[in-house]
Amino acid sequence: MSTTFRSCFVPTGFILGYIAYLLLGALVFSAIERPVEETLKSDLSSLKAEFLNLSCVNATALETFLEKVLQANKYGVSVLENATLPTNWDLASALFFANTMVTTVGYGHSTPLSDEGKAFSIVYALIGVPFTMLVLTACVQRLMHPLTYGPISMCQRRAGLQPRTASVVHFIVLLFLVVLGFFVVPALVFSTIEETWSFLDSFYFCFISLCTIGLGDFVPAEKPGQRLRALYKISVMVYLFVGLMVMFLVLRTFHKLADVHGWTAFFQLPSYEEEDEDREPIIEQEPDDESPEAEKASVKPLDPSSQVSYNSINR
Amino acid sequence: MHGSTLIFILIGVLLYLMMGALVFNALEAPNEESHHDDLQATRKEFLGNYTCVDPEHLSNLIDVVAEAISVGVDPKSNTTFSTSWDLASAFFFCGTIVTTIGYGNISPKTTWGQLFCICYTLVGIPLFGFLLAAAGDHLGTSLRNAIAKVEALLWKWKVSPTIVRVITAVLSILLGCVLFIFVPILVFQRVEEWTWLQSAYFVVITLTTVGFGDYVAGDGDAGKHHWYKPLVWFWVLFGLAYFVSILSMIGNWILVLTKKTKAEATQTDRVLEGGGSDKGKDIVEKEKLHATPKDPVLSQPLYYLGENLAYIDESSDALSGKIHLDPLHLRRDQQKPKTPKTSPNEPENKAPNGDIRPKDPPTPML
Numbered sequence: 001m002s003t004t005f006r007s008c009f010v011p012t013g014f015i016l017g018y019i020a021y022l023l024l025g026a027l028v029f030s031a032i033e034r035p036v037e038e039t040l041k042s043d044l045s046s047l048k049a050e051f052l053n054l055s056c057v058n059a060t061a062l063e064t065f066l067e068k069v070l071q072a073n074k075y076g077v078s079v080l081e082n083a084t085l086p087t088n089w090d091l092a093s094a095l096f097f098a099n100t101m102v103t104t105v106g107y108g109h110s111t112p113l114s115d116e117g118k119a120f121s122i123v124y125a126l127i128g129v130p131f132t133m134l135v136l137t138a139c140v141q142r143l144m145h146p147l148t149y150g151p152i153s154m155c156q157r158r159a160g161l162q163p164r165t166a167s168v169v170h171f172i173v174l175l176f177l178v179v180l181g182f183f184v185v186p187a188l189v190f191s192t193i194e195e196t197w198s199f200l201d202s203f204y205f206c207f208i209s210l211c212t213i214g215l216g217d218f219v220p221a222e223k224p225g226q227r228l229r230a231l232y233k234i235s236v237m238v239y240l241f242v243g244l245m246v247m248f249l250v251l252r253t254f255h256k257l258a259d260v261h262g263w264t265a266f267f268q269l270p271s272y273e274e275e276d277e278d279r280e281p282i283i284e285q286e287p288d289d290e291s292p293e294a295e296k297a298s299v300k301p302l303d304p305s306s307q308v309s310y311n312s313i314n315r
Numbered sequence: 316m317h318g319s320t321l322i323f324i325l326i327g328v329l330l331y332l333m334m335g336a337l338v339f340n341a342l343e344a345p346n347e348e349s350h351h352d353d354l355q356a357t358r359k360e361f362l363g364n365y366t367c368v369d370p371e372h373l374s375n376l377i378d379v380v381a382e383a384i385s386v387g388v389d390p391k392s393n394t395t396f397s398t399s400w401d402l403a404s405a406f407f408f409c410g411t412i413v414t415t416i417g418y419g420n421i422s423p424k425t426t427w428g429q430l431f432c433i434c435y436t437l438v439g440i441p442l443f444g445f446l447l448a449a450a451g452d453h454l455g456t457s458l459r460n461a462i463a464k465v466e467a468l469l470w471k472w473k474v475s476p477t478i479v480r481v482i483t484a485v486l487s488i489l490l491g492c493v494l495f496i497f498v499p500i501l502v503f504q505r506v507e508e509w510t511w512l513q514s515a516y517f518v519v520i521t522l523t524t525v526g527f528g529d530y531v532a533g534d535g536d537a538g539k540h541h542w543y544k545p546l547v548w549f550w551v552l553f554g555l556a557y558f559v560s561i562l563s564m565i566g567n568w569i570l571v572l573t574k575k576t577k578a579e580a581t582q583t584d585r586v587l588e589g590g591g592s593d594k595g596k597d598i599v600e601k602e603k604l605h606a607t608p609k610d611p612v613l614s615q616p617l618y619y620l621g622e623n624l625a626y627i628d629e630s631s632d633a634l635s636g637k638i639h640l641d642p643l644h645l646r647r648d649q650q651k652p653k654t655p656k657t658s659p660n661e662p663e664n665k666a667p668n669g670d671i672r673p674k675d676p677p678t679p680m681l
Binding site for chain 2: 027036040041043044047048051054056057061065066068069070089090091094095097098099100101102104105106107108111113114115117118119120121122124125126128129131132134135138200201203204207208211212213214215216217
């Protein structure tokens, strides 16, 4: 009885809570951003009026010109006189673009303009996104052992902590290190290299990129006359990829933590699975490795505490 | 996963990125250059026609206009202010950041706005993750119920179970495709007045959560209706659930494919080595049991495909994006395997290190 009640109540509760959360966000953003936007708009219209007064240009000609400029600007083509910005599509930039697409960050500072480019992007993304997710998951699974299971078991053995406490302690330490190493330090680096970015701007950029949101209001290496642009772009690419991996790692650690504390069972979510079977190689053949792994794996379905899949709860 | 495997996959990804970079370079650079030349010509013409305008003044104006555009302010001359942060748009913005799509057509510019964005997202993304899992599960269930009717019909006609599974799997994929991809493409084409390619591009870029923002539904005239943006957002939610299940299925196929070929290779090894352990013998016996073909050429691939596509029926719930693996040869029952977690295999797999099945497996030596 309670299971069915929970299985109805929990998703509905989630949806309602979620909609409420979105409404709250909408209200707050509206309240914060609207006045600033109004000021900018009035600034702009007064500047335009001043411009028109001073010159012989009529309004419609200016409008047409501006429209064209804005169209081009949207796609990254600049009309300013001394803008010797190299093309958006040299090899390093195109590589950067491909990387932002397959990691689903998608800044949008440069986008394919041609029809063929768009068609190619569709196919490229459909294949590249699962491919990248696969790679990231594989890497993270490998990293879990030295970075999560190892320290936790060490905590338990050396300090004699309970599994629950050990996992909490480990998670807090991991979180602290990740924030320091992948948010604070890169933010400092970016705010030094990019002259117009404050520390908060850089931190905001790191956060928005590593969550793969990628709004695109801040994009590194876009300044005209940037030195060592190709190298800069490639290092940002590497940073994004490694950072994403680390975020996945943090997520999985959190999932394990939730499992240990029984939260996943409460919310009827898929439980964390330690996938030891992954250790088997696909190229080399090591039949000796098989039997202990296989035995461990064959024991798994009998283990009552590991829920194999979400729907097994209701069956 | 072994280190060498990982290195191979990493190299594969790097090669894939390089290939993409080369293609985009070839496709886009000339186009961009022509746009650039166009623009410079327009500018020269403008300055030539209106000689009282000096270039510096013009650059100044363009600077401010560009900044306004990046904020999302429309600099056209109608003076009545219509904010892009009205409630419906702000709701849509929040929706896009917690799904990690992040179009960027509007973004917070104030310090407080950015700070709030960070905190908001930290809570919102996991929250959305739960919602996605729940929505995906319900979606899977309703799709499955719809397919079950077709399945019942097929059972009545006494079609072989393998073919039933194949048909239901293909049907569920198709149904999802039509509902969440093709119909929205048509709708956007009508409402937003985009071409078919632009609509398809928008749908794919949104549902994979890349979200460039060069095309955003609701930015044009259609956005004036208050119900439009929330409706788009609901489509995004269910489309995402569907896409995530498809993507994880594809990933699963690849992984299981590699595992399966490896498993077969080690089995041959064992059998060739003289039976190996009892377990090895058992496994080969079981495989032989399953591998009794009526038509050795056709039913083998169908058997693989059907058995592995059973995964789709029962795993539309497994939407957490994690790849569920199982030791394939150890969870099978004696008869028809009902493993919920085996994954589809390419029936035409001619990988060099696998698929020894069509040839006669050597009898296990006692």
